[in-house]
Amino acid sequence: MLDYVKLQSEEIFKIYEIAPCYALVLNSRTIIYLGVITVEIAFIYLLIVIVSMKTYLILKKNQGSFTEKTFQVHKQLLVALWLQCLVPFVLMFIPLICCIGFVVLNIPGVKADVRQYEYPISHVLRDWTKQYGPVYGIMEGWKKTWVISDPKTAHEMLVKKFEYFHGRKPDPLMGNVDKAERMNLFSSRGARWKRLRTISSSSFNINNLKKIYPTVDDSCLKLMDFVDKAYEEGKPFNIHPYFHELTMDVIMRVAMGQRDSKLFDNPYVGLMNEFSFRVETSLLKKFALIIPPLGWFFRLLYLLYLSMTNNYMKSLLTELTIAVRERKKLKASGELQSNSERVDFIDLFIDAEDPTVKDGEFEKTGIRVLKKMTEAEIVGNCFIFLIAGFDTTANTLGVTCHFLAKHPEVQERVFEEIQDVVMDEKITFEKVSELKYMDVVMKEVLRMFPIAAFAASRECMYTTTLGDCKIEAGENVNVDVLTLHYNKEIWGENADEFVPERFFDFTAEQQMIYYPFGGGPRTCIGMRLAYLEEKLALYYILKKYRIVRTPESEKAPKMVGRNIESPESIIVKLEKR
Template sequence: MPMIIYLLAAVAVLLTIWLWRREKKFQILSDAGIPVPPRHWLYGHLHLVNYCEGRPDPIQVKDEWLKKYGKVVGYYNGLIPNILISDLDLLRTILIKDFNTFTNRAFTSSTSNMLVSMRDQKWKDVRKIMTPVFSSAKMKIMMPLMEECVEVFLEKCNGFAESKEEFNAHFELQCLTLDVIDQCAMALDLQCIKNPMNPVIDRIRKFFNSPFPKIFEVVFTFPELSFTALLRKFSKFAVTQNFVIDRIHQSFLSLCAQNFSRVDALQMLMEASDPMSAGKTKLTEREVEENAFLFVLAGYETTSNALSYALHLLSVHPEVQDVIVKEIEETCGENLPTYDDLGKLIYTEAVICEAMRMYPPVPSFVTRVAASEVTYDNIKIPKGSFIEAAMWSIHNDEDTFPEPHVFKPERFLPDNKQDIHPMAFLPFGAGPRNCIGARFAMMESKLTLAAIVKTFIINPTPRTKDPLPTVTRRAIMNPKNGVWITLTKRQ
């Protein structure tokens, strides 16, 4: 009996020490002078900042914190300290001036071979390899591949126009953007526009539509446990990644066997893995495949969201469609835009930018990790804390964008855009670690939007709600119930 008492006493002492040490970790941000909202004793604010059906949207929760506590707010995603920032000058310092201290992204796996997860010198080396993929010369070569996909998409839209039936533009645009990234980066011949239930897009859709994984709640709540790395291997993300990468691997082997040269991103990644190629840094076969998978994720969901939001806004603002049509006719005549024409579609680009301001596709992805402790005036950023740019709140700040809930593409015309703070518009991030495919995404968005608006009148339907209901799962903001429109053929 005494042995049991001693054992229980020992357990009680160990538990007390564990809880005390845990509570000390929960004081890191407060000790640094950063305000922290009330939290749960075990998992901090994890239940508030990760999407769950029936709870408030995480970006709304964070926006309320910023309004209540100021432009710098701390929170804990599990045991991990996060600092949410809407101060534009401070963000410019962190993302650009002090980049060497804030080089790495937050919430990334050290075992991942994707560029977005790579750290320090490895990231710099691989970014240097991948940057030419999105050079003007390469994108000009990829333009015909993109045009083929858009033309197939227009044929499908023509069917919707003839039947006069409403359709979910978000669903269809996901097919388009995956076909584009397939043609320009993977060579899988998915043809999702014609086959919207293709196993690859079906698997990716299910991943993006799923709630925050319970596995990661454990990982964030107990980061000190060694088995959490093993749990990641069984997450829905890992399963989806392995499924798609298996397809990419087969394409990789096929191209190697045929000695077939393409003009796309996959070919450039394969060349970087060739031991005989120039350059000190070589990619392994796995690194090639994982970064091709990264192109899928980055090029599929974010661009389809941006285009979906643009079409929704145009459906409820027909007068803006008229301005776009006039610009296209003056620039391209009766034809669709060429690569050189896209740079002249100033107003069309402004429409896309305003849509991304109002509905940022990835509002929680501009993150960094503090490599060392840094102090800015009265703000101390502890080493190891995660930094998050409060993109949605910044984009909806009345001081920066008067009447932020009103659709005004004119904000992003050249004469007005120059007055916008460089950190006030962050759909592609900022600084050296901004989105590597930003120019590709804008090229695809302008070409697609111009082609649709030039060919069709976009109409709302009884299902249309304005503002559009959205939901933020993980870092991505999706249309909650889709984007429903009808099309009428222009005369």
């Protein structure tokens, strides 16, 4: 049985008794942080010891002034003080020594921080898979994480054994996802996930997508006013930010209660860019990974930091809470129904509100699901819809424009399909569904550039096996999506090439390893809305313009990001048809 991977030096492994791994997710900066904090604690501890010893000497000198019992009590208090101060020092000092030991002794497997902005984690895992094979292990702090790229094993985890892997890979600063007051569909698990999923699913059914279609269409039409201005300037430009404006406009209008379009005048775009592009893996999160028993403490520090500072997370949650409560007031007064025929996601969630809802044990089938949620869960779901709806769709549109410019023959075929299907009529919801070639173009883009590959990660809830490997409860499993999406045994020898037509013959084996929206029962719930936005945006742009390459255009998209991947820029030029 393959139990993680074998170290190059079994002797070193035996000495340190560390689970066999090739990668320790700690970088030199984290070691420096640990060192500084350890030195600070050691200095404070030393001062306390000095003061305590001086106090003890004074007590001993004046022992005649105290009864023996009083003197012993003072002595015990001083010893207790030393021990209490020693605990945090030891907790910080031991991991520091281990980390430094890994580096100094050059133990195989010490790597850089995998969450580098300039080189996303999906690319790191693909590189390691080439070196270490289809199943291997890494250590995230002291947490075991398996990395798999075997098609059958990945399918087994995401689909066949879903009841063992129904929880996503947890964030140590999120706390207990089963009990936390403000939880969302993405991070929840078990019975709570099933309840939130059941409620949210109705938001994305065909009937509701038809209701919000006019809003999406209107935002795409208004985007064209800005695209026209870019064309009139006659210069190459970065088209990617235009799609960020579009996706934010759509999600704010269909999910957050925004009444009118605010393209290029929406403060949330700046906040979300900060969230997506500039936020590093927090120091507190690294400490929580390194010292799991103190995870609760670092979470408290994190919440304290959020409450005392002006930051994007606090601003977003505050705005969403206000929007939800204002919406509840409008619905309660009847004012909303008289002023609007449109129903958005907030309305659907508010209709299901129940502050007393509780969850039972999770079962794969047969569980009775209450279609209720608390106000905190409403805010949490709106928050995750905002994040998911903003970046992933915009990034996919940006990369699609790159490939259309690079492959003009594909672009012309998409345009011909638009002419054949829509002709001179107004595009409708039904007509969008008939754009089949546009469908396969977007699917091929997502095969080559899965924007949210991190979503195919899970936590093992109960000890089980995947293939020949025993996975213990509490261990994480990452699917190496990039390796699967470029597997030449399944996709053919042209797997490295952009060939949309391959999806006209989408085999069962290919479907089993295609994870641009995650996989199994936890496949992204907003997939239909994403496709709708993308197809409408491309329809309006390609109907009027050709997207062409320029000398400034990228040879290939430079992808960056720590979780969701984004192209740094997509430089193109527009030519009128």
